[in-house]
Amino acid sequence: MKHLVHSVKSNKIYLFLWYLTLIGSALLVVRVATTQTIFFTFLWWNLFLAIIPLALSKGLKHFKLIKQSVPLSILFFVLWLLFIPNSPYIVTDLKHVDNNYGIQWFDFILIFIFAANGLVLGAISIQDIYHILHKKYNKNISKFVVISTCLLGGYGIFLGRFLRFNSWDVVTKPYTLLQGIVNSLYYIEAWIWTFVFGAFMWLSYLLIAKTVLKSEKLNKK
Numbered sequence: 001m002k003h004l005v006h007s008v009k010s011n012k013i014y015l016f017l018w019y020l021t022l023i024g025s026a027l028l029v030v031r032v033a034t035t036q037t038i039f040f041t042f043l044w045w046n047l048f049l050a051i052i053p054l055a056l057s058k059g060l061k062h063f064k065l066i067k068q069s070v071p072l073s074i075l076f077f078v079l080w081l082l083f084i085p086n087s088p089y090i091v092t093d094l095k096h097v098d099n100n101y102g103i104q105w106f107d108f109i110l111i112f113i114f115a116a117n118g119l120v121l122g123a124i125s126i127q128d129i130y131h132i133l134h135k136k137y138n139k140n141i142s143k144f145v146v147i148s149t150c151l152l153g154g155y156g157i158f159l160g161r162f163l164r165f166n167s168w169d170v171v172t173k174p175y176t177l178l179q180g181i182v183n184s185l186y187y188i189e190a191w192i193w194t195f196v197f198g199a200f201m202w203l204s205y206l207l208i209a210k211t212v213l214k215s216e217k218l219n220k221k
Contacts, residue, residue: 013211017120021047024113031110037101043114046093049086049167050118056080057128080129082167084149085156087122088201090115092161122201123208126150147202154198158190 024043032038056076059066066072093115097107126146133142159165159177163184169177184190 013120013124017117020113020117020120024110024117027106027110027113031102031106035101039099039101040096040107040110043090043093043111046086046090047114047117049083050090050121053080053084053087053125054121054128056083057125057132061128061132077129080125081149081152082156082170084122084125085153085160086167087118087125088153088197088204089157089160090118091200092157119204120208123205126205127209146205150201150205151194151198153201154196155190155194157197157201158193159184162189162193 024047028040028043031040056079060073060076060080061067066076090111093111094108097104097111099107126149129149130142130146133145156167159180163180165173165177165180
């Protein structure tokens, strides 16, 4: 627990995320007040879902009870895989910019702030998993898992955006989800969007992780 607190306090990226959350929330409140509609309040829920993978990766990285228990470690990792697509998913909410309930430039800025928050949260979470695997195994296995995660995440984004499935449907609607997955494998669009979203996750992770790592190094000096 002490390591987790120290990690959060010593890395300014978390302060940046807090500012993004405050700014995004303030803009969202302004939008609700001026448009008299709660249409975009789903952004709060999507941001909450984007935080879950980070909470799970921090648990795997810093809590001894989880690290020392194989069943708990597997459980947390599986849950992390299920929820990690939620972090970059907010970017797809930009499709809602074209609506009849607001001003397009304002809505773009609003969603962009929430999307940037989600991307950074996801990148930090993926970086946590990379460090855990690198320490336990080696660099090649770590890279393979991260790249595979991005591809699976890309497919998860496809399932969420186009087939309207959620992470918890694994438990609440397993048969419907399985049927949707099997059917989607026959559509070229599913494969295309999986690689597009997967590549986006990978590239955004590489870009953001460099900033996070640089920030960590500066804070250690």
